[in-house]
Amino acid sequence: MCASVTFIAIADGAITTVALPSIARQFGLTTAALDGVVVVYPVCLAMAIPASAWLVERFGGKRVLLTALTAFLGSSLLCGAAADLPQLIACRAVQGLSAGVLFPASAALLFATFDAFEQVRIARYMIIPQQIAPAAAPVLGGLLVDQLSWRWVFYVNLPVGVPVVLFGVLFLAEHRGHRPGRFDLTGLLLSAAGLGAAMFGVSEGPNRGWSSAAVLAALALGAVLLTAAVVYQLRTAEPLLRLRLFADRLFRDTNLINLVGLIPILGAMYLGPLFLQQAQGRTALESGTGTFPEAFGVLLTVQVAGVLYARVGPRIIVGCGLAGVSAVLVLFAQCDEDTGLWTFRAYMFLLGVAMGGVFMPTTVASLANIARGDLAQASTLNTVVRQTGGALAPAAVTTVLVLGTPAGAAAEPPLGAYQSAYYVLAVIAAVTAVFAFTLPDGPARAAAAAGSRNRAAQAARNVPRDGVRKA
Template identity: 30%
Template sequence: MSQTKQSKQDITVLIILLFGTFLSFLNQTLMNVALPSVMKDFDITAAQGQWLSNGYMLISGVMIPATAFLIDRFKTRHLYLTSMIVFTLGTFIASISINYPMLIAGRMIQALGAGPISPLMTVVIMNMFPVQSRGKAMGFIGLAMNFAPAIGPTLSGWIVQSYDWRSIFYVILPLGIINILVAVFALKNFGEQTYPKFNFLGIVLSTIGLGTLLLGFSNAGDKPWLTFNVAGFVLIGLVVTGLFIYQQTHTKLPMLNFSVFKHRIFTLSSITNFVVIMGLYGGMILLPLYIQNVRGVSPMTSGMVLLPGAIIMAIMSPITGALYDRIGARYLNFTGLIILSIGTFMFTLIDMNTTVTYLAIMQGVRSFGLGLALMPIQTDALNDLPLELMSHGSAMYNTIRQIAGSLGTALLVTIMSISTSNFAAENVGISIEEATLHGIQIAYIVVTAISVVAAVMCLKLSKKAK
């Protein structure tokens, strides 16, 4: 592969891919607020409805390991257009769904298309930009990856409150079509294809392994850990994933090349990212639970509390990317994660009367810290790899992110639930809201500890951009 000189056409390509990435990540959280309306329309339970979000995350997550093969096998233009067409087709099916199975089918098709988009975007940027200016470009990826899911609940809350839940898909559908039409005329190919052979066993093992692992973590949110739906699926996932790793490291034509972990900074950044994302995704679910379940405030208000933080992160991502090009990852990450730790600790002090303003400000502090830390970690990881391993590094990094998000959510919801139950049992007569508040406070203490651990780990990252 060879890097290309930037031009106006390159910038157009960047905008096209950024927009597609934004749409794919936006859809991760769009249905969360709409769930009660969907449950009412289709007469389904909350557990069934939760699959509108969990299923999307599961399918897109399972697709990610295969993207290294897809990127090396198919041209950028063809792969992106196919992914966006599949994503938009799923959006159309969901928009006209007349029953719950049809809606779920639409969401799963959306996820199939969304899976390859982010890793593809990363690989294109690594080919398009020289090492010394990748940070700024990766900062714009951070804008799409981190701002989109954060703004999702606010956007869907406004749409559902003002219109029908199907209007969510009516908004996404024309945006997807426009993105496809522009890509048809403006998108060009980046990198060189190596045309690897199809590794059938690798696809099967990765799909079963990662799929059951993510399914187990997803089930942990509302089921006991010591059941087949959680422990059973997690155990199967770990065993099959272990077989997948063994098969990939002993074949001449790996679907996912684990030699990326021979590169020290990539490995260290991936581990640090795993810890950070655990805290990020787990922390993201705690605040809406407090606002809606403890305080009884509307989902729309919950979304508005999250909005300032999302805007701060959107502003910080490209700024942080430019700073990375000058000073590297170490001090940016350490500063960001210390700020994140402080902001998270302040959430351990919330009570039944905490103001919405306090919540929004502290969430803004957390988002500022995350904005400093997230993309420099990823940029440092991928800068450590040669271009021929970039597709594998991108797929691996995004797979780790997916697992960390699911595990973090499952772990913190479990800690919250156990703490809530124990506190209620020890304090007879206490309200469920007060018990839940205690559980959320304990969970935030854990998130604070996770953030501090990540801050210490990042001190081994690069002092300067490579």
């Protein structure tokens, strides 16, 4: 069920962009006028995340997950039925709010159900929807828009999501952490407003320009509110976001790796289609098939990393993965107008191979020292960090491209700007790799090894001396 929820939420975030030209024609607007449809989703998602841990602890993971998923599906239906742009933006905002609760709630349920050894195995399966969804969404969206209507990019969530809700009602087990204290309304207002303002500034910076008054005001307001939120919640006995969890070095370092390491990883995924279509003049279909091999590389490495996790630990896996990302980005920086599509595909596959050593080990290791009752809070903080890193990636890439485009030049950046962007991403990945090799991963290896021994002992107890497994 968690895999299905992840697929739906990620795909929805990626599929909408394909439908924007068709929506603009329907409402008699320009595509640029639909910017709110895209931006409102990550902004509202960021605003809802801080409340998710308290909701899970107060009402239970199952109830919160199913309620959020139902709200997500209902708002998807309303998005598809929207009669004008304001209705579409409003319903899209509800989608974002629902998704902001879905991600932490599903992660909290997943990691509360399985021990560290099993978490490694489960993460090997969870990576499938995380990689397939963003790759398949644009293709599916194009087919739906061409063959049916833009409204079906929202309606398509229902035939996938409704069976998931029914399955959850019938079979999903309940989970609660420790009983939460009184709802921290002040903490919610500060953190939600701060995250929302910061996400708006980061998302709109590349489009409006970093010197835009609206962008500067949003970033400044976000910084002030987030600083106030941190100060307030560190002094509160029952904060909405348990920031004291960052006192644990393993949790803090893995999140720092995710925050900075996602910039070169997701930045490369954002930059690839731009390079193929703008620098090389390829079609959207060639762009999609050119970047898709990355998913196969990730799926391959995650399976290997799952086997090696308890033996060598996340420090070696993550450090080597980020070093590999840096090396492949240097290869990308050598590409020019004459680079063949199959060469680019091979580089994308290698990038996926390297990326696969980062996602799963950092997620599992981040929870190694976390008490079971704090899992909802830890999952929420992990989600905040990942969403922030995901927003910074395209912003960083676009900024480098803009800086590399001569003043008064054509709208599209020159080849050198793309190459410079790849070099910048490679440097960020290399620095993060050096930091990853300092990761104190002893507790993570010990937790995974203990889980492995427990499973082996349990299996041995179920097998009598005659070798016949007990019923």
